[in-house]
Amino acid sequence: MASILKSLSDFSHIEIPSGKDYRIGIVVAQWNAEITGALYKGACSALLKNGLLEENIITVQVPGSFELCSGADILLSSKKLDAVICLGCVIQGETPHFTFICNAVANGLVNVSIKHNKPVIFGVLTTDNQQQAKDRAGGKHGNKGEEAAVTAIIMAKVQTNAAQ
Numbered sequence: 001m002a003s004i005l006k007s008l009s010d011f012s013h014i015e016i017p018s019g020k021d022y023r024i025g026i027v028v029a030q031w032n033a034e035i036t037g038a039l040y041k042g043a044c045s046a047l048l049k050n051g052l053l054e055e056n057i058i059t060v061q062v063p064g065s066f067e068l069c070s071g072a073d074i075l076l077s078s079k080k081l082d083a084v085i086c087l088g089c090v091i092q093g094e095t096p097h098f099t100f101i102c103n104a105v106a107n108g109l110v111n112v113s114i115k116h117n118k119p120v121i122f123g124v125l126t127t128d129n130q131q132q133a134k135d136r137a138g139g140k141h142g143n144k145g146e147e148a149a150v151t152a153i154i155m156a157k158v159q160t161n162a163a164q
Contacts, residue, residue: 017050020053024149027068029068030063036088038134038143039125040087042144043146058079076112076115076116077116084121085121086148087124090102091127123148125137
């Protein structure tokens with residue numbers, strides 16, 4: 001998790017495998033589009049930088065973070081993919097809606113991953129306010145979309161190695 005002291009979007013300390021042999025899906029929520037758009041750009045940039053071919057990035061948009069689970073399930077049911085990245089942003093409000101959505105999305109993405117035996121990456125910001133979201137979507141705490149993309153490549157490699 002990014003903190004006040006650092007950005008976790010610095011990957012100079014780890015070895016990232018090449019993504020050239022992988023097909024990765026991205027499901028991006030349209031709600032909070034300014035934030036999710038920045039996450040998406042970060043994810044695509046990181047995938048391409050690490051060798052993924054542009055034609056091997058399959059993107060779908062869904063209305064909000066709650067629908068990320070369905071979007072990931074649809075992608076994994078219809079496309080041959082090595083991993084799916086789910087990008088969304090839920091900002092705390094005045095009602096318990098925030099907690100219900102965050103819990104449902106986290107649990108739902110785990111279930112989709114288990115159902116399909118494929119990595120489903122949680123790239124959902126769950127922040128107290130808009131500024132915290134901006135700070136994590138290309139701001140002072142890096143870009144969670146980049147982090148999710150690197151995680152997807154690493155997990156695709158883990159799965160490939162486990163299958164051999």
